[in-house]
Amino acid sequence: MTETLIRVSGITKNFGVVRALAGVSLWVKEGEIYGLVGPDGAGKTTLIRLICGALRLQAGRISLCGFDVADETERAREQIGYLAQRSAVYEDLTVLENLKFFAEVRGLPKEEWAERCRWLLEFVGLAEFTGRRAGQLSGGMKQKLALAVALIHRPRVLLLDEPTTGVDPLTRLDFWRLIIRLVRGEKLTVLLSTPYMDEAARCTRVGFLHKGHLICEGTPRELRSRLAGRILELIGEPASLLIDLSRADRQVEDVQRFGNSLHLRVQEGQAEMVIRRLNEAIRKAGGRVHRLQLVEPLLEDVFIVLSEG
Amino acid sequence: MISAIFAENLTRRFGQFVAVDHISFEVPAGQILGYLGPNGSGKTTTIRMLLGILHPSEGRAQVLGYDVVSQSEQVRASTGDMSQKFALYHDLTVWENLTFYAGMYGVREERRVREVLYELGLDEVQTQMAQTLSTGWRQRLALATAIVHRPKLLFLDEPTSGVDPLARRAFWDLIYSLAAQGITVMVTTHYMDEAEYCSLIGIMRAGKLLALDEPQRLKDSLPGQVWEVYVDPLLPALEMIENHPAVRHVGLASDHLRVITTEGEPIAIVTKALSEKNFQVRTAQPGIATIEDVFIALQ
Known part of the structure; x- marks a missing residue:
């Protein structure tokens, strides 16, 4: 032992x-x-x-x-x-x-x-x-x-x-x-x-x-794994529109910038829904989505949730 | 449109030593350029030349359209600099520190001082002595002193060294809002966590600029492939493959190894070598490249 x-x-x-x-x-x-x-x-x-x-x-x-x-x-x-x-x-x-x-x-x-x-x-x-x-x-x-x-x-x-x-x-x-x-x-x-x-x-x-x-x-x-299925990566333009629309989504708890991409933290089990809704909202507002998908959470994402709690 | 930074064969020698060796690059306005490199690789010398403080030995550079040698006064008036050792007056209040720096740049309006304090959220601590502030607040005050004269280009030297992710994030939210106003930011850092926040990344070594591109494009261009290899026992396995010809780099990642293979070499060569020495290879799955991987590959 x-x-x-x-x-x-x-x-x-x-x-x-x-x-x-x-x-x-x-x-x-x-x-x-x-x-x-x-x-x-x-x-x-x-x-x-x-x-x-x-x-x-x-x-x-x-x-x-x-x-x-x-x-x-x-x-x-x-x-x-x-x-x-x-x-x-x-x-x-x-x-x-x-x-x-x-x-x-x-x-x-x-x-x-x-x-x-x-x-x-x-x-x-x-x-x-x-x-x-x-x-x-x-x-x-x-x-x-x-x-x-x-x-x-x-x-x-x-x-x-x-x-x-x-x-x-x-x-x-x-x-x-x-x-x-x-x-x-x-x-x-x-x-x-x-x-x-x-x-x-x-x-x-x-x-x-x-x-x-x-x-x-x-x-x-x-x-x-505490945040598995809850972090989305969003790449597109214009940045300000993407941030505003992401923040406006009720099932998005947090929006963080990483250079040219955004990390969105969504409520449990809501990833698919948010992806569909945001894709549509961004297109309707005249923006473009290059990538919007689930990604592996980073330790940094976990750190931020724990620090807030 | 004029580039915020334009450098062509920019070179600086100190005697025999070439600190910056014929570097050329261009940065459009509103970008956040992360500048990485080991100590002594020429990062600070580059920034000093761009600020018009040091003269190039060869080549030229323009900052916001001004020549850094012949128009160094305009360069200095339109750039801001937040250096690693924040030169704040500890026995002055936040307000007094900022007013002092504003005066140095010829900014006399109290309105501008108030505006900057408000913009950076410093209004609530304006009557506090600088020495009583936490590191996070001191960094904000240092940033305030660097932008009080409305620069269009901002240099930050390791701005968040040693602060936690939450404080760093709050600081970067400010940087993003400055960039959204069209201010170009050039930031040196030792931390790959921080590099991920930049829109462009330049990597220096021994005075040469090895790469300058968007983070994702740098990661895509990494020679070789990243693998997450789960193997027992872990540390002896790391030791064994450290010098394997098919392994460009291997590091410990908690409960597994992160292996970057040499270009064109399949991971099977590595896992086979491990198995032959009686290591238990559980799985090897493709991993995602990071800026640190790119940095190491270029060194």
Whole structure:
């Protein structure tokens, strides 16, 4: 049986009178890549900080690999590597000095850290830059260094808070390759937060946080299937007419633009009806329809419904 | 009709380094051009030349019919720029920030300031200090400062970096309404989610403009075919086919692999190779190309 490595049970966290998290529970099993999504301010960063023991809980329990974060904080912390939104590497230290420093902080024996550093630098692709100051690295390289730092003590769980915000797509691709190799080769379990739905779509499971509640959880496929048969793609002209007529249809709940096309969310079981009605209405009004058909819902469509609810 | 942007062999060198290398393109008015490329590929240098801030080493460009070198003042007066690090005054209110930027562009009418605040929904926060605003509101204020002088062309540099889909969508609704008024928008982004919102997409690499077209046409032109391959065990399978000659690209998509085959190669070659190594291939079905696929294929 696969072990549950992250066990969050009914946790609550208040900041003064503001309730950041209200009774959140989630489990992450070994080998999973769990994606935490939700609107800004939903509590994603707070949840990650609680899991890594940087914040104190008001209620509930968190355990990591069986160690309680509140009672066995040190043991629990040994299990995790944490990469914050703004990577905490020392800009005036070299790549190697950074790693050595964090190896000492993490209490790695001297005879071990040299070998571990060599392996990590090779792994993240910084082996040629050991002598370079961190401040002189590009954004993507700095992030790889931060990842190496987070992995120095061989954690079993990796926590990533919006790891690829502001990073270009090729670097992002590289970063994901590393994550997958860690999950596969090092048997790491990953929990990450992201504002990007294309990133969430890569995760094995996704949890949706909203106003401090975990309102929905599942594989990306399960989440998308919630809207199956309810998203239409409409391409035609003129755009303003298409939008007005779509919005005027009583069975269309939402109209969203995606460049040259529109996504319409229709009420359950009404897709055929709406397609027929809109085709006619647009033609009557002098517009043209190039395409009007059911499409696979995107995670983004699901996100919007959940955020509204 | 005059194009909003016209560039011909536009080139910029910094010493030996060619930041922008003979790029040519044309954008009609009212379009939203998404400009993609890795860091250092020349996106920002291109925009600086189009804004008349940097001079081309070679080639030429016109913005709204004005030459970017000889008529740079007209160019600057008729373009707006919202850069990544919004240069707002934190200790000034929303109203004061906007009035300040309006003054810089020679806009003295209070009516215009009021109009922009209303148009972007900022009227309800006009007396708040900029520092107390959420990221979403700050982005709106930055947009307001970029359009207060009624530009016909607007440059946005990673406008919604790090905001959630809901806030991003609200922001894009504003962009669409500006485009509907005939304003042309050029936007750089690192996110394919955002690229999908544009009406045209340009892709840069190492100073060269590799493609510029409508999103659907770019997707249609993707060499090779996208496949959704369901196989067990998943990650070892990914590792195995990563370097297979019939595989152009493979990535993890939650519970399956997204494979782009090399042009002309059937997926059967890949699934057969997997089966021969005792992987359980459940299904392989055709998938839909995304802008990210196009981007990766061109790099």
